[in-house]
Amino acid sequence: MTGPTEAGTRAHPRTALAAARPVRxxxxxxxxxxxxxxxxxxxxxxxxxxxxxxxxxxxxxxxxxxxxxxxxxxxELSALGTNLLQVNALPDQDPPALLPAESPGMVRRIGPVTSVSAVANTHVLIRRSDRTDPGDGSGLTVLASQLDLLPVINARVEHGSWLTPATARFPTVVLGSVAATRLGVLDVSPGDGPGQQVMIGDRWFTVVGILAAVPLLPEIDRSVLVGWPAAQAELGFDGHPTVLYVRSLEPAVEQVRAVLPETVSPQRPADVLVSRPSDALAAKRATxxxxxxxxxxxxxxxxxxxxxxxxxxxxxxxxxxxxxxxxxxxxxxxxxxxxxxxxxxxxxxxxxxxxxxxxxxxxxxxxxxxxxxxxxxxxxxxxxxxxxxxxxxxxxxxxxxxxxxxxxxxxxxxxxx
Structure with a gap:
C-alpha cells in the first residue's frame, strides 16, 4: 500500500518540471x-x-x-469629350495637299458621326493697328470658321458673342484667348464707339467676341476666327478647309478614325492625317x-x-x-x-x-x-x-x-x- 509520503515523492518531479517550464x-x-x-x-x-x-x-x-x-x-477629358477627332492635310506635300471643299458634308454621312465643323487657314497676317510692322503677325493665325465650330470643339465665349449668320458676312472677328492677350484686346463691349478693331491684311475687322481657353486645342487659342463668307469676300479664301473637327459616338471612335482618310479624300487618302487631341494631352501628362x-x-x-x-x-x-x-x-x-x-x-x-x-x-x-x-x-x-x-x-x-x-x-x- 502506497503511503502519502511515497505519493508526494512521485508527484514531486512533475511539479518541478512544471516549475521549470517557461511562462508564456x-x-x-x-x-x-x-x-x-x-x-x-x-x-x-x-x-x-x-x-x-x-x-x-x-x-x-x-x-x-x-x-x-x-x-x-x-x-477634364470627360468634360471636353474623348470622342473628338481632328483631320488635317499632311503638310509639306508637293503639290500641296488640300481637303476638298465638300469634305465636311462627306464626313457627316458616316453613321456614328454626330457633328462636324471646319476651319481654314487664310494665310493672311493680322496686326493690332496699321502702324505696326506689316510682316509681324504676332504668331497668330487667321482662320475662316464655320458657325457650328464652338459646340463641336466644346469651346465657349468668355466675352462678347460668337459669330452669327449675319455677322459672319461682315468684317468681324472672334479672338482666341492667347490672341486676345497678344493683341491687347481685353474688352469687346462697344460702349459709345464702334468697338475695338484689328487689321487683317489691309482691312479693319471689328472684334465681337473672345473665347475662353480650349485645353485640347491650343491652336484655337492662338487664332483669330473670321466668318466663312467674310473670309471668301474680304480675304480671298478659296473655300478649302484646313482642319476638320469630328465628333462621333464614343464606342465607334476608332472605327470612324479608320474610315476618315478615304472619306475625306478618296483620291489621296494617304495625304490625310487623323489625330485625337485627347491622346496628346494624356501623353503630356504621362510624361x-x-x-x-x-x-x-x-x-x-x-x-x-x-x-x-x-x-x-x-x-x-x-x-x-x-x-x-x-x-x-x-x-x-x-x-x-x-x-x-x-x-x-x-x-x-x-x-x-x-x-x-x-x-x-x-x-x-x-x-x-x-x-x-x-x-x-x-x-x-x-x-x-x-x-x-x-x-x-x-x-x-x-x-x-x-x-x-x-x-x-x-x-x-x-x-x-
Whole structure:
C-alpha cells in the first residue's frame, strides 16, 4: 500500500518540471514590455520614428499627387469629350495637299458621326493697328470658321458673342484667348464707339467676341476666327478647309478614325492625317508624371535611412539596458522572451513612424490637391505598402539588437549594475 509520503515523492518531479517550464507572455504583456523603452526614451524614439515617417509620407505624397492629377485629367477629358477627332492635310506635300471643299458634308454621312465643323487657314497676317510692322503677325493665325465650330470643339465665349449668320458676312472677328492677350484686346463691349478693331491684311475687322481657353486645342487659342463668307469676300479664301473637327459616338471612335482618310479624300487618302487631341494631352501628362519614379526612389532612401536610425536606437538601447536584461534573465525570463521584447519595441517604433508618416502623407496630398482643385485620390496600395514597409523595416532593424540582447549572459549583464 502506497503511503502519502511515497505519493508526494512521485508527484514531486512533475511539479518541478512544471516549475521549470517557461511562462508564456501574453500579447498585451509583450506589447507593454516593448513600449517600455519608447515611453522612457521619448526624444530618441521620436527622432528615430521621424526617419520612417518622412519615408512613408514621401511615398504616399508621390503616389497620391499623380493619382489626383490623373483623376483630374480624366475629369477634364470627360468634360471636353474623348470622342473628338481632328483631320488635317499632311503638310509639306508637293503639290500641296488640300481637303476638298465638300469634305465636311462627306464626313457627316458616316453613321456614328454626330457633328462636324471646319476651319481654314487664310494665310493672311493680322496686326493690332496699321502702324505696326506689316510682316509681324504676332504668331497668330487667321482662320475662316464655320458657325457650328464652338459646340463641336466644346469651346465657349468668355466675352462678347460668337459669330452669327449675319455677322459672319461682315468684317468681324472672334479672338482666341492667347490672341486676345497678344493683341491687347481685353474688352469687346462697344460702349459709345464702334468697338475695338484689328487689321487683317489691309482691312479693319471689328472684334465681337473672345473665347475662353480650349485645353485640347491650343491652336484655337492662338487664332483669330473670321466668318466663312467674310473670309471668301474680304480675304480671298478659296473655300478649302484646313482642319476638320469630328465628333462621333464614343464606342465607334476608332472605327470612324479608320474610315476618315478615304472619306475625306478618296483620291489621296494617304495625304490625310487623323489625330485625337485627347491622346496628346494624356501623353503630356504621362510624361510629367514620369518624374514620380524619381521621388519614389527618394522615398526608398528615406525609408532606408529611417531603418538605420531605428537599428541604431535599438543597439544603443540594448547597451544601456544590460542591467535590466540581466535582472529579467535572473528572474526566469528566457532568451525568447528577451528577443521578443526588443523585437516588439523595434516594430512598435517603426509602426509608430509609419502611422505618423501616413497621416502626414494624406494631409500633404489633400492640401496639394485642394489647392489645385483636384479630386483627392490616394491609392490604397501605396498606403498599405507604406504601413507594411514600416513594419518590415522594424523587423529587419530589430533582428540584430534583439538577438544580441537575448545572447547576453545574465552574470555579465548583472555585473554592469
Amino acid at each position: 507572455l501574453a500579447v498585451t504583456d509583450l506589447l507593454g514590455l516593448g513600449l517600455l523603452g519608447i515611453r522612457t526614451r521619448r526624444t530618441r524614439a521620436a527622432l528615430s520614428a521621424l526617419g520612417i515617417a518622412i519615408g512613408i509620407a514621401t511615398m504616399i505624397v508621390v503616389t497620391g499627387i499623380p493619382a489626383s492629377s490623373q483623376a483630374q485629367l480624366m475629369r 510629367e508624371n514620369a518624374f514620380s519614379a524619381l521621388f519614389l526612389a527618394l522615398a526608398g532612401v528615406a525609408l532606408l535611412v529611417g531603418g538605420i536610425g531605428v537599428a541604431n536606437t535599438m543597439v544603443i538601447s540594448v547597451l544601456e539596458r544590460r542591467s535590466e536584461i540581466g535582472l529579467r534573465r535572473a528572474l526566469g525570463a528566457n532568451r525568447g522572451q528577451i528577443r521578443g521584447q526588443f523585437l516588439t519595441e523595434s516594430v512598435a517604433l517603426a509602426t509608430l513612424g509609419g502611422v505618423v508618416g501616413t497621416l502626414l502623407g494624406l494631409a500633404g496630398t489633400v492640401a496639394y490637391a485642394g489647392y489645385h482643385h483636384w479630386p483627392v485620390v490616394v491609392p490604397l496600395s501605396s498606403t498599405l505598402a507604406g504601413l507594411g514597409g514600416a513594419v518590415l523595416v522594424g523587423v529587419v532593424a530589430g533582428v540584430y539588437p534583439s538577438m544580441r540582447a537575448a545572447a547576453l549572459p545574465p552574470t555579465e549583464a548583472l555585473a554592469s549594475v
